[in-house]
Amino acid sequence: MDxxxxxxxxxxxxxxxxxxxxxxxxxxxxxxxxxFNGFYTNPPTLNPHTRMIINFYDDFTEKQNFNFLKYQCFHxxxxxxxxxxxxxxxxxxxxxxxxxxxxxxxxxxYCHSACPFGIPQIGQVINKCxxxxxxxxxxxxxxxxxxxxxxxxxxxxxxxFGKRDDLVKQGKEKVEILKKEGFTEANLYGENILGGLGxxxxxxxxxxxxxxxxxxxxxxxxxxxxxxxxxxxxVMLGGAAGLVFLHRxxxxxxxxxxx
Ligand code: SF4
Ligand code: SF4
Numbered sequence: 001m002d003x004x005x006x007x008x009x010x011x012x013x014x015x016x017x018x019x020x021x022x023x024x025x026x027x028x029x030x031x032x033x034x035x036f037n038g039f040y041t042n043p044p045t046l047n048p049h050t051r052m053i054i055n056f057y058d059d060f061t062e063k064q065n066f067n068f069l070k071y072q073c074f075h076x077x078x079x080x081x082x083x084x085x086x087x088x089x090x091x092x093x094x095x096x097x098x099x100x101x102x103x104x105x106x107x108x109x110y111c112h113s114a115c116p117f118g119i120p121q122i123g124q125v126i127n128k129c130x131x132x133x134x135x136x137x138x139x140x141x142x143x144x145x146x147x148x149x150x151x152x153x154x155x156x157x158x159x160x161f162g163k164r165d166d167l168v169k170q171g172k173e174k175v176e177i178l179k180k181e182g183f184t185e186a187n188l189y190g191e192n193i194l195g196g197l198g199x200x201x202x203x204x205x206x207x208x209x210x211x212x213x214x215x216x217x218x219x220x221x222x223x224x225x226x227x228x229x230x231x232x233x234x235v236m237l238g239g240a241a242g243l244v245f246l247h248r249x250x251x252x253x254x255x256x257x258x259x
Contacts (some may be wrong), residue, residue, distance in 0.1 A: 008202065018154060022153040024026045069203075086112070088104055102126070116216035132148035
């Protein structure tokens with residue numbers, strides 16, 4: 001099955017937050033009463049009932065000039081959150097989408113700690129962008145599409161959904177156009193990092209300006225947890241269960257001898 005992705009083109013985004021609103025609507029998330037605190041990003045960060053936000057930046061150039069970043073789970077090709085999750089609530093689908101089953105979540109927060117971006121939000125259970133997993137897999141009954149709600153809603157034409165390979169090609173071409181227009185730092189964020197991100201971003205400036213790590217790495221403690229501690233724990237649990245079982249057999253045997 002082809003890996004799917006969506007791409008955010010920051011050069012086309014106008015900061016209307018239509019995507020943010022429709023994300024709330026489609027996922028039935030409550031809204032936050034907020035107050036203006038001098039920053040336009042609103043709410044200021046992701047939270048347990050906000051899966052994505054549009055980040056606003058007005059200090060990239062001397063002349064005030066707004067820039068935007070669509071910020072949510074990036075659907076890593078090699079997702080640390082899935083490896084860290086001890087209950088199997090987080091999973092990576094065959095098409096690459098990193099989704100979750102709330103009924104399996106035990107709200108331990110290991111996914112939040114493992115994620116290089118600190119994305120998963122933990123309330124009573126996990127919350128994060130799942131790339132509209134149900135829409136993509138089954139289509140939407142209300143508008144008969146299999147496209148994530150945010151992509152469908154974008155009036156600026158800043159969001160594209162499709163096969164990841166096609167989007168990478170399209171993104172690289174757009175970066176070259178931006179460079180010719182004078183945006184010398186233009187780049188496609190997410191092509192190769194963390195197994196290749198499932199949310200690609202065409203940025204006009206260096207990733208760090210948007211608060212994005214240029215070369216995020218898979219957290220070592222997650223590797224140790226998944227590959228050593230977790231299997232070791234299961235072996236020890238199995239050993240303990242075996243000892244209890246053996247003890248019961250011996251006890252039964254002893255009782256039989258007394259009669
Ligand atoms: S960005 Fe974080 S939450 Fe999303 S897939 Fe990657 S590790 Fe998981
Ligand atoms: S809907 Fe499109 S143009 Fe509007 S904020 Fe979202 S990405 Fe930007």
